Amino acid sequence: MPYFRTCKLNAVGVASLIFAFVIGIQTQKGLSAPRISSAMARAIRRLGSSQYAERQKAAADLRMLLADQLHMMISATSAERQVRLMHLLEFDEHIARWTLTVMRHSKRNREELFDWGLSPQVAPLIADAFAHRPSVQMKSVNGLAALWPQSQWIVQRMLSSRHRLVYLSMLSAIWNIKPDAKIIGQLWRWSITSGYPMVQPNVHQHLIKFHHQVINVTHFVNLWQRVQDSTYAAQVLRHWNPKQLKTLLTAFARTAAKPNTPAAQILASPSLTGCRNYLSLFAISRPRTAAPSLLKILHHAAPGGVNFNFNNQQVHWDGHTTIVYLLILAANKKPSDYHFFHSQLYGGSWLTSTPAAQLAAQKRIVAWWHRHHVTSAGIAPAAKHPRAAHR
Numbered sequence: 001m002p003y004f005r006t007c008k009l010n011a012v013g014v015a016s017l018i019f020a021f022v023i024g025i026q027t028q029k030g031l032s033a034p035r036i037s038s039a040m041a042r043a044i045r046r047l048g049s050s051q052y053a054e055r056q057k058a059a060a061d062l063r064m065l066l067a068d069q070l071h072m073m074i075s076a077t078s079a080e081r082q083v084r085l086m087h088l089l090e091f092d093e094h095i096a097r098w099t100l101t102v103m104r105h106s107k108r109n110r111e112e113l114f115d116w117g118l119s120p121q122v123a124p125l126i127a128d129a130f131a132h133r134p135s136v137q138m139k140s141v142n143g144l145a146a147l148w149p150q151s152q153w154i155v156q157r158m159l160s161s162r163h164r165l166v167y168l169s170m171l172s173a174i175w176n177i178k179p180d181a182k183i184i185g186q187l188w189r190w191s192i193t194s195g196y197p198m199v200q201p202n203v204h205q206h207l208i209k210f211h212h213q214v215i216n217v218t219h220f221v222n223l224w225q226r227v228q229d230s231t232y233a234a235q236v237l238r239h240w241n242p243k244q245l246k247t248l249l250t251a252f253a254r255t256a257a258k259p260n261t262p263a264a265q266i267l268a269s270p271s272l273t274g275c276r277n278y279l280s281l282f283a284i285s286r287p288r289t290a291a292p293s294l295l296k297i298l299h300h301a302a303p304g305g306v307n308f309n310f311n312n313q314q315v316h317w318d319g320h321t322t323i324v325y326l327l328i329l330a331a332n333k334k335p336s337d338y339h340f341f342h343s344q345l346y347g348g349s350w351l352t353s354t355p356a357a358q359l360a361a362q363k364r365i366v367a368w369w370h371r372h373h374v375t376s377a378g379i380a381p382a383a384k385h386p387r388a389a390h391r
Contacts, residue, residue, distance in 0.1 A: 040065050094127040094136075101130070116150055129154055134163040141166075145173035149180065156186055164225055171232050175239060184237070184244050191234040191277040192252065195227040196266050227273055234277035238284055246287040252278065253290040253326075257297050268303050268319045270346040275322070279350075282326055289379075291330050291369055296376040297323045298362065307355070310345050314353045317345070321358060325350045327365045331372075338364060 043065065046058035073085050102113045117126050125147070128140035137158065144151040144158075158170045174183070204219040237245065256263035266274045282290075303319035328335050335341075338361040340350045352358040373380040 090131075091124075091127045094130045094132075095123060097130040098126045122147065126154070129158060134161075134165040137161070137163070137166045138169040141169045141173040145170070145177055148174070148177045152180075152182065156183065159186060159190075162223075162226070164229065167226070168229065168232065171236055175236060179240050179242055181244060184240070184242050184248075187233045187237050188245075188248050191230050191237060191281070192266065192274045193262065194230050195273045196262050196269075230273055230277060234280055237281055241284055245281060245285045246289065249278070249282055249285055250287050250290045250293070253293040257293040259300055264297075267297075267322055270317070270322060270349045273347075276347055276349075279322070279326070283329055286329050286332055288330050288374075291327060291374050292376055292378045294323050294327050294330070295366065295369060295374070298366070299376060305355075310343060313341075313343070315343055315345060315351045316354050316358055317349070317351050318355070318358070320362065321351060322349075324358060324362045324365060327369065328361070331365060331368055333365070333368075 040062065043058045043061045046054055047062075049055050049058065073089075074082075098117065102110055102117070105113060116122060125140045125143040128136050129144060131137050141158065144154055148155065155170060155174060159167050161167045161170075177183075206217045206219070208215040208217055252263050253267075255261050256267045258264065266272055266278065269275055298320055301319075305316075305318035307314075307316050309315070324338075325335060325340055328338050328340065335350055339352055339357045340361065341352075343349055343351045345351065352361060369375070
């Protein structure tokens with residue numbers, strides 16, 4: 001039967017006893033016995049009875065025993081006792097939520113997580129992490145980050161929170177951890193694809209019947225803030241600069257080389273946060289392996305195209321501008337040498353002044369890649385003899 005070691009809890013309250021009964025308690029040799037009454041111990045054993053009626057009776061008895069224990073706890077006469085018992089009940093409520101989450105894991109994972117999570121050092125952090133209030137959850141972020149990688153699944157859960165206070169606090173806390181593929185992948189998806197397709201408000205509708213009337217109750221959650229905050233996730237990836245980043249950037253470019261894919265739409269939309277994040281990550285990694293896919297995109301028709309004066313400077317942009325800029329970075333060249341300049345347009349973009357200037361830059365960088373045996377068909381091996389390339 002799945003179990004956890006009750007002795008690791010310094011104080012056992014009502015909610016923690018509830019999930020103890022659901023899981024089942026198994027004491028082990030060398031461990032102190034759980035601090036529960038003999039009546040409760042007998043009822044717990046009866047939960048495993050082969051008789052259905054006996055199991056039902058045991059569950060009912062446990063509910064009454066818990067109610068009696070709760071009544072004793074709330075009957076405290078002094079204000080000091082009441083305050084401390086309130087804190088204990090909140091602790092039990094929060095850690096019970098964690099327990100229900102753990103119960104969805106496999107049996108082996110449950111045992112490992114209970115052994116880890118119910119230790120005196122970890123249990124208070126978990127209780128805060130699973131609290132209802134974001135202001136309480138954020139208190140646990142530094143402690144959980146310090147327990148990396150054992151705390152990985154809770155860290156990832158908090159990074160996916162809809163509460164800005166929680167996920168930004170955790171982003172800051174994991175700044176100096178040693179990342180693995182899972183956390184890198186999570187931040188990558190948040191940085192690049194979270195804003196596409198265009199984010200729509202998350203609306204949940206419920207119908208309430210009220211005295212022969214139907215009321216439509218709408219719960220509105222705006223996800224735009226999280227999309228905008230994806231720039232912070234990209235900053236963490238830039239700080240880590242993991243080896244996996246080159247692979248992710250190259251794979252995304254390979255997908256973008258296929259017309260009408262989400263990746264192609266993102267690279268063709270500099271106003272999207274995902275595109276700006278991709279450019280910032282590409283600038284530090286500069287994967288040469290992405291060049292064949294980027295060259296392939298130049299064979300497609302360039303979507304869009306704008307020419308106007310912005311901040312007293314003539315600017316041009318079309319669907320190939322970003323691709324040419326990326327090819328320049330991948331070649332480890334300076335964009336300014338190709339007449340690209342940084343503009344505040346679209347939240348910060350590298351642009352050219354005219355279509356002719358961009359075309360000249362494109363021809364020049366494509367020729368450079370061809371001289372280095374890289375085409376849209378792939379990367380060819382270098383010729384063994386200098387004259388071989390001219391035959």
